[in-house]
Amino acid sequence: MELKIGNVNLKNNLILAPMAGVTDLPFRLLCKDQGCGLLCMEMVSAKAIYFNNKNTEALMEIHEEEMPVSLQLFGSDSDIISEMAKRIEEKPFDILDINMGCPVPKVVNNGEGSALMKNPKLVEEIVTKTVKAIQKPVTVKIRKGFNDDSVNAVEIAKIIEGCGAAAVAVHGRTREQYYSGKADWDIIRRVKEAVSIPVVGNGDIESPLDAERMMKETGCDGVMIGRGVRGNPWLFRQINTYLDTGERIPKPTLEEVRDMIIRHGRLQLRYKGEHQGMREMRKHVAWYTAGYPNSARLRNQVNSIETMDDLERLIEGLTVNVL
Template identity: 70%
Template sequence: MNLKIGNVNIKGNLVLGPMAGVTDLPFRLLCKEQGADLIYTEMVSAKGISYNNKNTESLLLVEETERPVSLQLFGADPVILSETAKRIEDRNFDILDLNMGCPVPKVVNNKEGSALMTDPKLAGEIIHAVSTAIKKPFTVKIRKGFTEATSNAVEIAKIAEANGAAAIAVHGRTREQYYSGKADWSIIRAVKEAVSIPVIGNGDVITPEDAIRLVKETGCDGIMIARGARGNPWIFKHIKEYMETGVKPEKPQLEEAVEMMLRHARLSLQYKGEYIGIREMRKHVAWYTTGYPLAAKLRQQANFIESYEGLEELLQQYQETVRITGGAEE
């Protein structure tokens, strides 16, 4: 199933969701290669762009090969957001998105992210200001609500559509849940039934079966995979294979996982330099090795790697240990 957002035609409906500190350019390139149809960037501060913050520039870098890309902004000031949107519109992205889901205190305390769900009037003003300021499609990513008692995703979705949003992504958790508990997919269905713009479902898509079930239960137009892609860029390819054949693909062999980690590391070094790139790989190594034998010790050791050669050597030693022991604990 293809997704159409505004005037952007997307060949498929599998979406890599935005994750701060995760969906950077190296990781996005790998997910694109593995079958992600639409890619979201990490969220970027509209204020940071307007104040020419040097750290935001790298977040705005989009490669031609990863498109179509949705660039996600966060902020709470309609003027700053709309002016920022105009200023960056000619950059190499296809869709602009507003973060109304981030639960972290430093964002929420600035009335940004999921805090915008507590102020539907302001949310509407922002969406109207930005969608009328630019020609590219403008979308919104929300949660079920700020709290369970104030779940207002349907109200916000209607406001978003009325003010010019071209699509809406819905994470089936409240802000107070953060990432705990289960995502409530029924709220995604309720939003889908309430608006005519495309709805992207998000929350607890970890396996190909989850992806099929999400569409069946909610009728959503797009399937967003976020935490399910950490250490698992293959998930997009596996979902497509499962949809086509009905056969659940096998977890990648350890050798394939090691090869992907090293490619990921080389891309990180290419775009970020060795000092930052290799340190950022530490968490990715932990995610990639989840579920493989004897990985606990490797994850501890990965916290101390400081060079590409160090990572390569560590992974070679790990593979050798698994081969010799047959993956059995000593």
């Protein structure tokens, strides 16, 4: 199912959620290869861009093969966010997203991320100024609300639409919930009924049936997938195939898992270097192999890898018995 956000046409309506420490360039390339319609980058601090932080520049690296891409900014100063959006607009991202959903304390305690849900006036200022500052479509990612006493996703979504944003993504949990409990898909339905811009549903998508059910129950225009795709980039292909044909693709074989881990490691090596890349691969290997028998033992072993050779030796030696 195709989706249009502003002037950007997506081949399908499956979207990789922005996840810090996960949706870096190597992982995005793997998800693109599996049929993801829109790749969202790790969130970037608008203040860090303002102060020319070197690490932030690396976070914003984009490869031509991954287009279309959404670059996500976070912050709470409407002038800095809009001005930094303008400063980086020449970079090859297609959509600029504003984060109003991150639940992490160090972000929320600065009045950023999901803390913005408590300040509708500031939401209006940030979105209005950013939409005016750049030509590219601006979208916003929000949550159900800050807590159960302030479920205001519908109100915030209406403000976002009124400010000229091209779409809104709704995670069906409050900030207080973090990622615990069950996502409330009904709030996504209520937002969809309240606005006319595209609404992207987010929360608890772990299978093709989940994606189908979310679209049926909420009417959402797109499905955003976060934690369900960690260690499972195949999920995009599985969902697309099921929605297009009704066919259920089986879970990847052990050989396919091994090949994906090696490919992921080589991409890490290319874009991050061996020292950083192999340390980051440790968590990915844990995700790729979760649920297999004896995977805990493998995770202990992978925590000692230092080089690509170490990773290849460990992974190529895997058998069904090892896992």
